[in-house]
Amino acid sequence: MEDTQRSDMLGQRQVRLEKIEALKKLGVEIYPAKSYKQFHNGEILNNFEKFEGQEVCLAGRVVAWREHGQLLFGNIMDQTGTLQIMIRESELVEDLTKGYLGFDKLTLLDLADFVEVYGTIGKTKTGEISIMVKNIRLLSKALRPIPRKLENKEQIFRRRYLDLTVEPERIKLFERKAKFWQVQRDLLRDEGFLEVEVPVLEAVTGGADAAPFITHHNALNQDFYLRISTELYQKRLIGGGFEKVYTLGPNFRNEGMDDEHLQEYYQLEWYWGYANYRDNMDLVRRLFLEIANKVYGKTQFTTRGHTFDLADEWKEIDYTTVIKERFDIDIFNDSDEKIMKAIKDNHIEMGGDVNRNRMIDTLWKAIRATISGPAYLVNQPKIISPLAKSHKDNPELTERFQVVIAGSELGNGYSEINDPQDQLDRFLEQQALREGGDDEAQMLDIDFVEMLEYGMPPVSGWGHSERVFWFMEDISGREGTFFPQMRIEVENTTKEIYKDKVKFKETVKKEERK
DSSP states (O other), rough: OGGGGSSSSSHHHHHHHHHHHHHHHTTTOOSSSSSOSOOOOHHHHHHHHTTOEEEEEEEEEEEEEEEEETEEEEEEEEEEEEEEEETTTTTTOBBBGTTTTOOGGGGGGGGOOOOEOOOOOOOOOOOEEEEEEEEEEEOOOOOOOOOSSSSSSHHHHHHHHHHHHHHHHHHHEEEEEEHHHHHHHHHHHHHTOOOOHHHHOEEOOOOOOOOEEEEETTTTEEEEEEEOOOOHHHHHHEEEEEEEEEEEEEEEEOOOOBBBOEEEEEEEEEEEETHHHHHHHHHHHHHHHIIIIIIIOEEEEEEEEEEEEETOOOEEEEEEHHHHHHHHTTTSSSSSSHHHHHHHTTOOOOOOOOHHHHHHHHHHHHHHOOSSEEEEEEEOOOOTTTTTOOOOOOBBBBBBBEEEEEEEEEEEEEEEEOHHHHHHHHHHHHHHHTTOOOOOOOOOOOHHHHHTTTTTOEEEEEEEEEEEHHHHHTTTTTSSSSSSSOOOOOOOOHHHHHHTOOOOOOOOOOHHHH
């Protein structure tokens, strides 16, 4: 294992390179293409009675190494857990033509190497489940040692591959995330929904209020946008004859970063023909309960300082009524000056461009922060819901709902507009805001209006992002994402190692970025 006389990173790396040369001289393949691994460590640990006394082939990363004369103990880790290996000098068989190392050559292995072991499953005198090794073979030589702990969150996000090794529980978190999505796919399949693909590059972006990323399509010589939503294309499919469709994939919004918002994130979005928003409210509630029960085995959660139980009654909160009750503001008739006074008098922070829509929604967000939920927000006004169908008995309000949990909105649902003239009017209102300087207002999509003129049946849509997962785990967005976007930075040791082969740009210091 490591040479204590050369303990710095560069020194340890050099020692490992020297070991590679020694292994090559022995004819040992350092990075073989194939492993003969038969079982995961977790299978052995969870089913010891089944495997006891059996000879098996296992593999994993060496994470511990303890020498006791002619006896050696170690631990190998794979995705499912850590298993002890026991190597007795008298029982280890060397065959360098097959890559099997003898006992005297085990010094050529290091912590963090990947190895394959063949032997018998049993227990040591202390009762620990182990594999009694007959053959050990190198699968991959690690040139750098694994740190015991990453220094800070920035290191965790930049080197997630190390984080997963140092903190194996993080693997379990992301396994839950995969199950989080799979449970939803399963329920939608059982409900008759079809997963569909829609463009990531869009000539006109829409379906949400957000600033898009812009890229250029060289072949078409035209700017395109990374999608901010899958809505308008899915509704085109409903117009084309599909009745239940959904997408699960990344959306992109060129906005600020915080613990609950990333510029690239995964979203589940579906559209249900011949249904309205009330039908979707029921389906969404059942979906949330399905996630809670099948991923977590519970319905009560604590997150962001709120505790909520998804099995409780989901109360309905009326948008206009709650603002009137809390701030004495009539969102339809009171002046902009009165609304702004309510914001200032209550010391509410307001971001973005100042317009009537944003001022009204700022008041709602101040109320929302106090609601633990689960609850539905209903009856949002048409002026802030450009894609939702209006109520038959009150055209100023829309058939829209949002799920409110732990002080946040965790999704949007609508009875969708299928009147082409109504949709055009909404688009034109948004376009006017956009031309007035609101980069997050929606673009006019005349092609979508054209589709509506050919006819689209009644349809209800719903979408939620992976924020639902972050909330259930009570973690930030970056903690719940494998590789969140970060500024490119190269670690100093890497610069030193490759300085003669790679030209590195100078890293901009934080104080210079401001």
